[in-house]
Amino acid sequence: MGISRTPTLTRTRDLPGRCDVAVLGGGLAGLATALRLQAAGLSTVVFEAHGHAGGCAGYFRHRGFSFDVGATTLVDFAPGGVGDELLASTGAPALDAEQLPGYVAWLPDRVVTLHREQSRWHAERLRTLGDSRAHRRFWAELDLLAEVFWAASRSGIRLPVRTPADALHDLRAVGLRNLPLVRHLGRTMGDALRAHGLRGQDSLVSLLGMLVEDTVHSTVDRAPLINAALGVTIRGAGLTRHRGGMHGFWRALVTHYRALGGDLRTGCRVQRVTDRQDSLLGRRRHGDPGFTVHTARGSVDADAVVSALPAPVTAEVAAGTPVAAGLRRYLVRDEPDLGGAVVVFLGVPEHEVAGQEFTHHQLMQDYRRPLGEGNNMFVSVSSPGDEISAPPGHRAVMISTHTELAGWQGLSEAEYAVRKREIGQRLVEHTRRVYPRLGEQAVVWQVGTPRSYERFTWRPQGAVGGVRQTLRNSNQFAVPHRTGLPGFWQVGDTTWPGLGTVACVLGSRLVAQDVLRHAPTGVRS
Numbered sequence: 264m265g266i267s268r269t270p271t272l273t274r275t276r277d278l279p280g281r282c283d284v285a286v287l288g289g290g291l292a293g294l295a296t297a298l299r300l301q302a303a304g305l306s307t308v309v310f311e312a313h314g315h316a317g318g319c320a321g322y323f324r325h326r327g328f329s330f331d332v333g334a335t336t337l338v339d340f341a342p343g344g345v346g347d348e349l350l351a352s353t354g355a356p357a358l359d360a361e362q363l364p365g366y367v368a369w370l371p372d373r374v375v376t377l378h379r380e381q382s383r384w385h386a387e388r389l390r391t392l393g394d395s396r397a398h399r400r401f402w403a404e405l406d407l408l409a410e411v412f413w414a415a416s417r418s419g420i421r422l423p424v425r426t427p428a429d430a431l432h433d434l435r436a437v438g439l440r441n442l443p444l445v446r447h448l449g450r451t452m453g454d455a456l457r458a459h460g461l462r463g464q465d466s467l468v469s470l471l472g473m474l475v476e477d478t479v480h481s482t483v484d485r486a487p488l489i490n491a492a493l494g495v496t497i498r499g500a501g502l503t504r505h506r507g508g509m510h511g512f513w514r515a516l517v518t519h520y521r522a523l524g525g526d527l528r529t530g531c532r533v534q535r536v537t538d539r540q541d542s543l544l545g546r547r548r549h550g551d552p553g554f555t556v557h558t559a560r561g562s563v564d565a566d567a568v569v570s571a572l573p574a575p576v577t578a579e580v581a582a583g584t585p586v587a588a589g590l591r592r593y594l595v596r597d598e599p600d601l602g603g604a605v606v607v608f609l610g611v612p613e614h615e616v617a618g619q620e621f622t623h624h625q626l627m628q629d630y631r632r633p634l635g636e637g638n639n640m641f642v643s644v645s646s647p648g649d650e651i652s653a654p655p656g657h658r659a660v661m662i663s664t665h666t667e668l669a670g671w672q673g674l675s676e677a678e679y680a681v682r683k684r685e686i687g688q689r690l691v692e693h694t695r696r697v698y699p700r701l702g703e704q705a706v707v708w709q710v711g712t713p714r715s716y717e718r719f720t721w722r723p724q725g726a727v728g729g730v731r732q733t734l735r736n737s738n739q740f741a742v743p744h745r746t747g748l749p750g751f752w753q754v755g756d757t758t759w760p761g762l763g764t765v766a767c768v769l770g771s772r773l774v775a776q777d778v779l780r781h782a783p784t785g786v787r788s
């Protein structure tokens with residue numbers, strides 16, 4: 264049965280048991296995909312297990328504060344960006360948000376301001392990290408890759424390439440004259456540093472390492488060069504903070520989705536998706552919708568399904584279908600490259616975060632120690648006057664770091680409590696390099712761990728942010744959006760292009776285009 268293009272504003276309400284497209288998961292990838300499809304005239308239902316949408320880019324409220332649970336910044340939502348395209352193409356109102364002018368990286372022996380404006384950033388990096396010919400050539404190579412591949416991303420580049428049409432599309436997105444740059448697909452950031460004789464320079468390699476860990480979850484020696492170049496330049500692509508943080512952003516996004524007739528069902532955990540075309544027996548019930556989504560609060564039939572759940576959860580809910588079978592080899596391959604996060608949420612009096620021009624900082628304590636577990640932290644402070652994020656005279660502070668999942672497993676309750684307290688205190692102490700009085704009179708002091716993510720976002724083991732990107736699991740080797748089952752797509756930070764708000768929004772665009780491409784003739788035909 265084909266997807267109906269009949270205006271659906273009333274259809275979903277009249278027939279709550281069926282829709283054109285069921286979207287599993289109300290994180291950014293899910294809601295962005297649903298928003299696009301709803302705006303294009305399909306009826307969509309989003310199933311979200313938590314009490315509100317947001318997932319790893321969500322929020323929680325406590326004692327008048329609103330804290331971002333994961334993402335604190337939206338990437339590439341400035342005019343012409345990937346995020347801006349989402350808003351424009353779905354008729355969403357402009358965001359009530361500010362562009363960050365950049366942020367500050369605190370290395371063990373120096374401070375580097377990562378200006379958003381390219382000319383200021385260029386001068387700063389040469390001044391603080393070295394101004395040799397090798398440095399200039401290295402940065403020129405990185406800048407070129409970033410420029411070309413940011414443009415290609417904004418043109419909707421499609422990976423992994425599966426069909427000649429994908430290849431043609433990507434050729435256009437990259438541009439014929441930039442085609443030689445595709446040779447960098449097989450190189451890592453470490454390869455590029457070595458080629459320029461810079462792999463041994465602590466400050467440069469460490470700064471890149473911090474940015475790479477934060478954006479593609481990898482190390483300089485494992486991160487694919489092109490992905491790393493995009494990650495290192497996200498501040499140039501524009502970091503946006505919404506008024507009220509993610510709470511403000513989601514309020515706006517969900518309001519718009521519902522105004523278009525979209526049906527967001529919160530507290531509605533998907534248990535199972537069944538394929539009503541019994542492909543094994545070759546039977547097909549003509550006229551029946553293709554899938555049934557089962558939840559504890561009833562089931563919904565849908566012509567198509569977009570799973571915006573992490574890949575392991577998709578495999579669980581689609582058990583017994585070709586979707587789960589197709590995912591198996593990726594899940595086995597990617598298991599060792601999963602990682603977690605710890606976040607400290609502080610509600611503090613204004614004076615504890617006084618004295619800094621920038622509201623966002625990234626800190627490293629020790630060049631010799633591996634990154635993560637506090638040795639690379641991202642600190643976000645709500646803007647002055649943002650009274651959705653914090654009561655008058657106060658500010659919300661989020662401090663996050665990467666953590667190994669293994670260290671959180673098999674702990675007794677007492678051991679867990681100790682580990683959680685210790686890492687929370689460590690993160691706050693490190694942040695006192697920027698804000699010496701931070702946390703002295705905190706109104707709120709809470710710590711989120713992989714256990715918290717598992718509990719509130721249902722991510723197995725609390726693994727967040729997709730996999731640590733390497734040459735063997737990203738781009739052409741990434742988890743694809745199309746599955747082995749026609750009419751069933753997957754999207755989100757465990758699929759290409761990977762983690763982060765910009766990646767999720769780009770993924771939503773590609774998946775929505777694919778769903779719509781199949782819509783007039785029937786997604787299941």
Ligand SMILES: Cc1cc2nc3c(=O)[nH]c(=O)nc-3n(C[C@H](O)[C@H](O)[C@H](O)COP(=O)(O)OP(=O)(O)OC[C@H]3O[C@@H](n4cnc5c(N)ncnc54)[C@H](O)[C@@H]3O)c2cc1C
Pocket residue numbers: 287288289290291292293310311312313316317318319320321332333334335336337338531532533534571572573576580604605606663664719720721722727728729754755756757761762763764765767
């Ligand atoms: C600490 C931290 C900091 C970060 N900082 C940034 C940043 O500053 N900028 C940036 O761009 N990115 C950042 N990221 C990454 C970004 O937040 C994520 O990559 C992105 O939000 C993932 O979105 P998603 O939709 O793919 O997945 P999710 O957000 O995980 O969405 C999946 C949704 O599915 C729901 N769900 C799960 N199981 C079920 C089920 N069975 N039925 C129904 N619903 C279900 C979950 O509750 C969740 O809402 C950060 C991530 C973390 C953890």
